[in-house]
Amino acid sequence: MKARLAALLLALAASARAQAPAAPAPLAPAPAAPTARERWEKMTPEQREALRQRWQSFQELPPARQAEIRERLERWRSLPPERREEIARTWRIFRQLPPDERRQILVLFRRFEEMTPERQAQVRAMFRKLVDAPPEVRQHYLENLNTWRQLSPAQRDALKETWRQRRLRP
Numbered sequence: 001m002k003a004r005l006a007a008l009l010l011a012l013a014a015s016a017r018a019q020a021p022a023a024p025a026p027l028a029p030a031p032a033a034p035t036a037r038e039r040w041e042k043m044t045p046e047q048r049e050a051l052r053q054r055w056q057s058f059q060e061l062p063p064a065r066q067a068e069i070r071e072r073l074e075r076w077r078s079l080p081p082e083r084r085e086e087i088a089r090t091w092r093i094f095r096q097l098p099p100d101e102r103r104q105i106l107v108l109f110r111r112f113e114e115m116t117p118e119r120q121a122q123v124r125a126m127f128r129k130l131v132d133a134p135p136e137v138r139q140h141y142l143e144n145l146n147t148w149r150q151l152s153p154a155q156r157d158a159l160k161e162t163w164r165q166r167r168l169r170p
């Protein structure tokens with residue numbers, strides 16, 4: 001459960017950071033990236049064959065799907081190297097989780113994607129607040145969350161009503 005929450009927090013942190021303003025450009029120019037030819041020459045025969053197979057699979061996709069993949073690749077390439085590394089690091093952590101936890105995180109992520117932009121902003125703000133909180137506050141929140149999850153729907157509804165009544169009092 002803690003690993004699942006940690007992965008979700010990592011994913012939300014990455015999403016929250018994506019909303020932050022970009023860092024200023026470095027003063028010195030970045031070293032030139034290796035050319036496609038140089039990358040190809042460094043590949044093993046197995047890596048080259050795997051790349052050929054992926055290219056063949058890509059060619060067999062419908063044009064709309066190919067366009068979507070190309071657009072996502074352009075977005076990836078437009079990210080600063082630090083951001084790409086952060087995403088890759090988070091992905092590696094995610095891939096190390098047990099399959100059940102990965103599925104649960106994906107369900108939560110899909111729920112997040114289905115939220116309105118306003119609700120997503122609220123969730124990001126709450127997450128930033130949690131991330132920036134002192135460790136003891138975070139621990140208290142996580143304990144409360146665990147307690148909340150153990151409540152029945154009726155118990156949750158009763159608590160929500162109690163909180164609503166408290167907010168309405170002058």
